[in-house]
Amino acid sequence: MMVGVTLLLTGVLVSGILLHKANQNTAFVSTPSERPNFIIILADDIGWGDLGANQPGQRANNTPNIDLLALQGLRLTDFHSPASTCSPSRAAILTARYGVRNGVTHNFAVRSVAGLPLSEVALPRLLQESGYYTAMIGKWHLGHCGPYAPTSRGFDYYLGIPYSNDMGCTDVPGSDMPPSQPCSAGPQGEPRVGLPLLENCTVVQQPLDLWTLTLRYRDAALRIIHSARQRKQPYLLYVALAHMHVPLAPPPASFSTNELDGGRDVYAASLREMDDLVGVLKRASDETNRDNTLIWFTGDNGPWEKKCQYAGSVGPYTGTWQTSRGGGSAKQTTWEGGHRVPTVAYWPSRIPANTSSNALLSGMDIFPTLLSMAGLKPPVDRRYDGIDATDVLLNGDQTGREFLFHPNSGASGLFGDLQTVRAGKHKAFYITGSAEACGGGRGTQLLHDPPLIFDLGVDQAEATPLDAGAPDYQEVLGKVTKAREELLWDIATDQSVSVADYTQDQSAAPCCDPQRASCRCPGPAGG
Numbered sequence: 001m002m003v004g005v006t007l008l009l010t011g012v013l014v015s016g017i018l019l020h021k022a023n024q025n026t027a028f029v030s031t032p033s034e035r036p037n038f039i040i041i042l043a044d045d046i047g048w049g050d051l052g053a054n055q056p057g058q059r060a061n062n063t064p065n066i067d068l069l070a071l072q073g074l075r076l077t078d079f080h081s082p083a084s085t086c087s088p089s090r091a092a093i094l095t096a097r098y099g100v101r102n103g104v105t106h107n108f109a110v111r112s113v114a115g116l117p118l119s120e121v122a123l124p125r126l127l128q129e130s131g132y133y134t135a136m137i138g139k140w141h142l143g144h145c146g147p148y149a150p151t152s153r154g155f156d157y158y159l160g161i162p163y164s165n166d167m168g169c170t171d172v173p174g175s176d177m178p179p180s181q182p183c184s185a186g187p188q189g190e191p192r193v194g195l196p197l198l199e200n201c202t203v204v205q206q207p208l209d210l211w212t213l214t215l216r217y218r219d220a221a222l223r224i225i226h227s228a229r230q231r232k233q234p235y236l237l238y239v240a241l242a243h244m245h246v247p248l249a250p251p252p253a254s255f256s257t258n259e260l261d262g263g264r265d266v267y268a269a270s271l272r273e274m275d276d277l278v279g280v281l282k283r284a285s286d287e288t289n290r291d292n293t294l295i296w297f298t299g300d301n302g303p304w305e306k307k308c309q310y311a312g313s314v315g316p317y318t319g320t321w322q323t324s325r326g327g328g329s330a331k332q333t334t335w336e337g338g339h340r341v342p343t344v345a346y347w348p349s350r351i352p353a354n355t356s357s358n359a360l361l362s363g364m365d366i367f368p369t370l371l372s373m374a375g376l377k378p379p380v381d382r383r384y385d386g387i388d389a390t391d392v393l394l395n396g397d398q399t400g401r402e403f404l405f406h407p408n409s410g411a412s413g414l415f416g417d418l419q420t421v422r423a424g425k426h427k428a429f430y431i432t433g434s435a436e437a438c439g440g441g442r443g444t445q446l447l448h449d450p451p452l453i454f455d456l457g458v459d460q461a462e463a464t465p466l467d468a469g470a471p472d473y474q475e476v477l478g479k480v481t482k483a484r485e486e487l488l489w490d491i492a493t494d495q496s497v498s499v500a501d502y503t504q505d506q507s508a509a510p511c512c513d514p515q516r517a518s519c520r521c522p523g524p525a526g527g
Helices: 003-006 017-024 062-072 087-094 123-129 210-231 261-290 306-309 363-373 390-395 471-492
Strands: 037-043 074-076 133-138 159-160 197-199 201-204 236-243 295-299 343-346 353-359 403-407 418-423 426-432 448-455
Touching: 017 236, 017 418, 037 261, 037 363, 037 418, 062 261, 087 123, 087 363, 123 133, 123 197, 133 210, 159 210, 197 403, 210 236, 210 261, 261 295, 261 306, 295 363, 363 390, 403 471, 418 471, 426 471, 448 471
Parallel strands: 037 236, 037 295, 074 353, 133 159, 133 236
Antiparallel strands: 074 343, 159 197, 197 201, 295 343, 403 418, 418 426, 426 448
């Protein structure tokens, strides 16, 4: 019964917060040419502890460029991905709505016929309709066919992989860590589809060359930034980097064989390569329109723990209560390591340098914040789960969310089901479960009534829950119970809920040439 009830509760407590807070902020500009530019960088499977600025001096610094963003901007230390796996997190970021509302509760596949429901209005569409040039580079994972493709959802330009970089074969899988079979190894079971590179709606390389992908992304991003300046048009550049999902080693000449012997070295090299690209974007932005461009770096979820030495660091957020009982506590789970992600905001003329905020925020807050900064309001025909964080970014406000819900992302319960509620510094678990750990172990799903409650202010590792008989436990329980009741009513009366189609069909897979093995493109483009 508990699982069924909590499925209904996976939305956010107060759907009117977005519109209320957006109306509190005055639009920055009066003409389109003065509106700010936005560069949103979303890192795949990055750990909170991977950012050097989050743990100074504790490990080798592989993120000097992102750290520079933090030094010259704002570090958000209590920022969370909206879900703990790819598609649901990305859908929530672009719609400001949890999966229980936007319909995306788990990942789409190579052969998925659909994606983010067409009834959903995504951030790039709203900016595009207001005069912004909108471009995306990198991993989409919200539908690659027809009306579900990026250029059908509000982006003027797209270059990237339509899903994860381990969801297809490549000719040189030495950069696919852990190693996988190349396309040339032949079919094993169903036909192997080469990993495609799409430009707008066209497959331009299949299987793509992962070794040169970062260079292609860099060149495209630089063209977008510089051409927007020439057009004197505000832009949104959304860069979704999959370096950490399955670590991409740098070009062979960059490191000696000895340097890449260990998985940790491979992960570090991939992290550095991603960081280098962030540095390129920052320098290009600084050179073109430094005082009118916001760069917002964050992650889609925590590290993929089952990859062992090829996974990132959760820092102090180890989920010890769970790991002591078996299984992993990062990606796919609602333990802190699964959704607390490194996040930095940089805007030299507006955000004070070398500052930090512990305001409780979510990736869903990007949508309303950017709209507010652009002087826009969201459509009023739906309910939202994001809040406008403009005052946190620009004015030093430490007030974030009162409550934040973390939906299940595959570790236990139903997809999209509520597992956890943040209430201030406290965190209540109604269901606990683990992802696959390094070595293959998994814990047992457990329902908790009354819930486990942790005090993150003194227990970042989530090791020891509060005594259920303690006064502070009872106080938090009262708040969480009321929040759940209000949320149940909010979801039950929401007429704007979408339902995603997860149907699969062989013909839906991106394919340059169906007559060739691995859908290989003829000629040089396909290798």
